[in-house]
Amino acid sequence: MDPLERGLRFIWSIGDACADETVAVPLGTVLRTPSLPHAWSVNALRIERPAPDLTLADAEAAAAAHAVAGYRHLLVEDEATALRLLDAAGREPRGWTTDCELVMRLVDDPDPGGGAAGAVVREGRFEEILELFTAWLEEEEHARETVEDLVERRRREHAAGPERLVVAEHEGRPAAMCSVRLGGDVAQLEDVYALPAARGTGLGRAVTAEGARIAAESGAGLVVIVADDRDWPKQLYAKVGFAPLGRRAILHRAA
Numbered sequence: 001m002d003p004l005e006r007g008l009r010f011i012w013s014i015g016d017a018c019a020d021e022t023v024a025v026p027l028g029t030v031l032r033t034p035s036l037p038h039a040w041s042v043n044a045l046r047i048e049r050p051a052p053d054l055t056l057a058d059a060e061a062a063a064a065a066h067a068v069a070g071y072r073h074l075l076v077e078d079e080a081t082a083l084r085l086l087d088a089a090g091r092e093p094r095g096w097t098t099d100c101e102l103v104m105r106l107v108d109d110p111d112p113g114g115g116a117a118g119a120v121v122r123e124g125r126f127e128e129i130l131e132l133f134t135a136w137l138e139e140e141e142h143a144r145e146t147v148e149d150l151v152e153r154r155r156r157e158h159a160a161g162p163e164r165l166v167v168a169e170h171e172g173r174p175a176a177m178c179s180v181r182l183g184g185d186v187a188q189l190e191d192v193y194a195l196p197a198a199r200g201t202g203l204g205r206a207v208t209a210e211g212a213r214i215a216a217e218s219g220a221g222l223v224v225i226v227a228d229d230r231d232w233p234k235q236l237y238a239k240v241g242f243a244p245l246g247r248r249a250i251l252h253r254a255a
Contacts, residue, residue, distance in 0.1 A: 004246040007103055007224035008048075008077050010186040017160035018042050018153050023066070027051060027059075028077070030066040037069040038149040040252060044073040051081045056088040056096075060253065070255030075248070082249035089251055099250040102234050106216065106223035108241035112209035115202020116168065121210050124167035126158055128174045129191070132167070136193045154191075157181075164218075166210045168203040170195070176203035178211035180218075187215035189225040192233065204233075209240050 016022050019031040019042045028048030045063040063072040076082040089096040133154055137147045162182040167174040175198035181188045189211045194204045215223040227234035
C-alpha cells in the first residue's frame with residue numbers, strides 16, 4: 001500500500017469511529033450520523049476509488065440517496081477524480097462549495113523555527129483543546145447548532161483512539177494547539193490553530209513542530225497532515241518538514 005493510501009485509510013478510520021453508521025457502497029463508504037446532523041464530515045459519501053466515468057450529477061445523486069439533513073456532502077479521496085469533480089463544480093457551480101485539500105507527509109526532522117523562542121509549549125489537556133476548538137468555530141461564524149455538533153464530533157474523535165495534545169501559551173494562557181492522532185505505523189497531525197492575538201508569534205509553527213516530533217518519536221513511519229491547498233498553512237507545514245503526497249476534495253451543496 002502506498003503512503004498516500006495508508007495515510008488516507010487512517011484518516012478514514014477516525015471518521016468511521018465518529019459516525020453512527022457506515023455503509024459500504026460501490027463508490028466507497030456512506031457515513032450517516034443523524035445524532036450530529038450539522039457535522040457534515042460524518043454525514044457524507046466518501047468516494048474512495050478511481051471513478052473516471054463519474055459525473056458531478058451522478059455523485060450528487062448518490063449522495064442524495066443517503067442524505068441525512070437534506071444537503072449533499074462529498075469526500076473525494078482519489079486525486080484524479082477529485083480534481084475532475086472540482087473542475088466540473090467550478091464550471092457549473094449549481095450551489096456547490098468546494099475545498100481542495102493537500103495531504104502532506106513529514107520528510108525532515110521537525111523544525112520549530114526561531115519565532116517562538118522562549119514560548120511555553122507543553123502537553124495539553126482536552127478541556128483546553130475544546131476551548132480553543134470552540135473559539136475557532138466561533139471565529140468562522142458557524143451557527144450555534146453547528147458548533148454544538150462539531151464539538152461533540154471532536155469529543156468522539158478524541159475517544160476514538162490514542163491522541164496526544166499540544167498547546168502553546170501566549171500571555172499566560174493557551175493560545176495555540178495541535179493534536180496528534182496515533183495509529184501505530186501512521187500518525188496524523190490535526191487541528192492546528194492559534195488565537196488571533198497569538199498569530200505572527202511563531203506559535204503555530206511551534207505546536208506543529210512539537211506535534212510532528214511526538215508523532216515521529218511514537219514510532220510512526222508515516223506522519224501526515226492535511227492542509228487547504230488554496231491557503232497559506234501548507235507553506236508553514238513545508239517549513240516544519242512536510243512535503244506533498246496528494247490531493248483530495250470536499251464538495252458541499254446546501255439543502
